Amino acid sequence: VDEFDEIARLYRPLTRGAPEALDLLDDAAVIPSRPGYDLVVTKDAIVAGVHFLPDDPLDLVARKLLRVNLSDLAAKAAEPYAYFLAVAWPTACGFAERERFAKGLAQDQQAFGLRLFGGDTVSTPGPLTASLTVMGWAPSGGAVRRGGAKVGDVVLVSGTIGDGGLGLKAAQGALEGVTHDEAAWLADRYRLPQPRLQLRQTLRDHASAAADVSDGLLADAGHVGTASGAGITLDLDSLPLSAAARTWVGAQPDPCAALLVLASLGDDYEIVCTARPSAVDALTTSAATAGVRLAAIGRVTAAHGLAARYAGAPVAIQRTGWSHV
Amino acid sequence: VDEFDEIARLYRPLTRGAPEALDLLDDAAVIPSRPGYDLVVTKDAIVAGVHFLPDDPLDLVARKLLRVNLSDLAAKAAEPYAYFLAVAWPTACGFAERERFAKGLAQDQQAFGLRLFGGDTVSTPGPLTASLTVMGWAPSGGAVRRGGAKVGDVVLVSGTIGDGGLGLKAAQGALEGVTHDEAAWLADRYRLPQPRLQLRQTLRDHASAAADVSDGLLADAGHVGTASGAGITLDLDSLPLSAAARTWVGAQPDPCAALLVLASLGDDYEIVCTARPSAVDALTTSAATAGVRLAAIGRVTAAHGLAARYAGAPVAIQRTGWSHV
Numbered sequence: 001v002d003e004f005d006e007i008a009r010l011y012r013p014l015t016r017g018a019p020e021a022l023d024l025l026d027d028a029a030v031i032p033s034r035p036g037y038d039l040v041v042t043k044d045a046i047v048a049g050v051h052f053l054p055d056d057p058l059d060l061v062a063r064k065l066l067r068v069n070l071s072d073l074a075a076k077a078a079e080p081y082a083y084f085l086a087v088a089w090p091t092a093c094g095f096a097e098r099e100r101f102a103k104g105l106a107q108d109q110q111a112f113g114l115r116l117f118g119g120d121t122v123s124t125p126g127p128l129t130a131s132l133t134v135m136g137w138a139p140s141g142g143a144v145r146r147g148g149a150k151v152g153d154v155v156l157v158s159g160t161i162g163d164g165g166l167g168l169k170a171a172q173g174a175l176e177g178v179t180h181d182e183a184a185w186l187a188d189r190y191r192l193p194q195p196r197l198q199l200r201q202t203l204r205d206h207a208s209a210a211a212d213v214s215d216g217l218l219a220d221a222g223h224v225g226t227a228s229g230a231g232i233t234l235d236l237d238s239l240p241l242s243a244a245a246r247t248w249v250g251a252q253p254d255p256c257a258a259l260l261v262l263a264s265l266g267d268d269y270e271i272v273c274t275a276r277p278s279a280v281d282a283l284t285t286s287a288a289t290a291g292v293r294l295a296a297i298g299r300v301t302a303a304h305g306l307a308a309r310y311a312g313a314p315v316a317i318q319r320t321g322w323s324h325v
Numbered sequence: 326v327d328e329f330d331e332i333a334r335l336y337r338p339l340t341r342g343a344p345e346a347l348d349l350l351d352d353a354a355v356i357p358s359r360p361g362y363d364l365v366v367t368k369d370a371i372v373a374g375v376h377f378l379p380d381d382p383l384d385l386v387a388r389k390l391l392r393v394n395l396s397d398l399a400a401k402a403a404e405p406y407a408y409f410l411a412v413a414w415p416t417a418c419g420f421a422e423r424e425r426f427a428k429g430l431a432q433d434q435q436a437f438g439l440r441l442f443g444g445d446t447v448s449t450p451g452p453l454t455a456s457l458t459v460m461g462w463a464p465s466g467g468a469v470r471r472g473g474a475k476v477g478d479v480v481l482v483s484g485t486i487g488d489g490g491l492g493l494k495a496a497q498g499a500l501e502g503v504t505h506d507e508a509a510w511l512a513d514r515y516r517l518p519q520p521r522l523q524l525r526q527t528l529r530d531h532a533s534a535a536a537d538v539s540d541g542l543l544a545d546a547g548h549v550g551t552a553s554g555a556g557i558t559l560d561l562d563s564l565p566l567s568a569a570a571r572t573w574v575g576a577q578p579d580p581c582a583a584l585l586v587l588a589s590l591g592d593d594y595e596i597v598c599t600a601r602p603s604a605v606d607a608l609t610t611s612a613a614t615a616g617v618r619l620a621a622i623g624r625v626t627a628a629h630g631l632a633a634r635y636a637g638a639p640v641a642i643q644r645t646g647w648s649h650v
Contacts, residue, residue: 028366145351
């Protein structure tokens, strides 16, 4: 199977005939202007052994790669449109592995309304490395940004927090304090995040700022504060937790420290957003109608920086605690 | 230097204040629609030890990465606009290396009219790997494609052919048959290709199809034929050669075989294009006015596939000869 056969068999079907992709026969795509809309563009890269486990099934790796980028689009309230893929393949990965990766792309691009417009495949003596450039549309000026939070706004987060990070430990077989079923559920959350695209209209209508939770809730809420020129205070006892995460917290000696860990783990791909207090009811109601629970977890403050409280009292945040269970 | 310092010090200056980049504080860029224009998008990846030499200076590596992507824009007759960068850094690369890479980007993005809109930096246990997504504008419907060649069209190529591939050998200290100065000149051609962006208007006005010569002239001319549903016949004795390449050919036992090698090497980043016979004079005159020499080197044929001739006689093309001197 040479490069052109590989493109024809694995990648051309992923264009689903989109004229922009020029059948992948050119080295570029041509995207017509769409008056009244902004093109929202995000780009993320992943490396085997760093962002996913070397023995993770490649269809799941591909789906996660699409989803982490879609999560960025979700935070901007953009509608998925297209993607470009670059993969550096280790020589040990043959056609079967590449086919499995492409099958994962096919499955999720269909589910999320994306088409492949182009990219590049190269070989590497190193680990499998892939980068995706994902594009979405937002009505002109309608993309929600990180920098729109105002002092006094309420901070909210979708879904549950900490499952992705616990799931990584579970996938490594290194998570204690939960049941076997809970560990399996958490590992699935890690391997296959759910980008919150259904919050698009809700965020556009009611949120002042938004980001996705990829680096960890504390870090990403902090980014919203920094981009907005404000501070953020989070109430750890308000964190929405899954049943599995609650089990894990219950097994830890110090619940406050455990919550701080969950708020520091990455890979949740939930949405942290802010809203004027008067808009919070409309925001949460609209989200609930879209099938997503939003929990109020803190406030935007005049004092810069990130602060946390537990049972009403300040909690010291250890920067070094952010990326490890 | 943490990730946010690194973004602030190395990457934010590369946005040159473009509002689309949102100061790199968001995980996405927002590109307003530009009615009357198509957005042309290309994405290429490079790996240390595969696409560049592991000890190549990182500012030159960055500049080459920009230029190989700009070469794709040049072939589409698009005007450079913006780029997104993903880099997987080996842990051995510290701030000084990253700064040198960013300096190379700064130098060339200024020269070519690009701004950085976003991207991702991650770490890797493997070799330095980078991918660029580059965007340009073309008037609606004005992007030149690979698939527009018609039977009877003349095939032309810009500049000189084979220097990039000979330059790779020279950079490795493995090129014989040329002078020391010629070897140094060829190595420069390999390290720092010149994207032919000045041909933009010329191609748009007069060419029926175009591609850049990255995989090798035979391969890329073949792509034009395939995309156009036609064949291509090239006259090896018409290949435009640099003085250094002529020296090298003169040192080979078989000039026809030597020309075939030059037409098979990659990394030239010239433009191969086609034009109706009646448009060739206008095409070459317009190109000359833009400072680029175009040489007629063959014809588009009804018979599919790629053929070569030397002194009027057919030459067998060995697929296996395409990527090695």
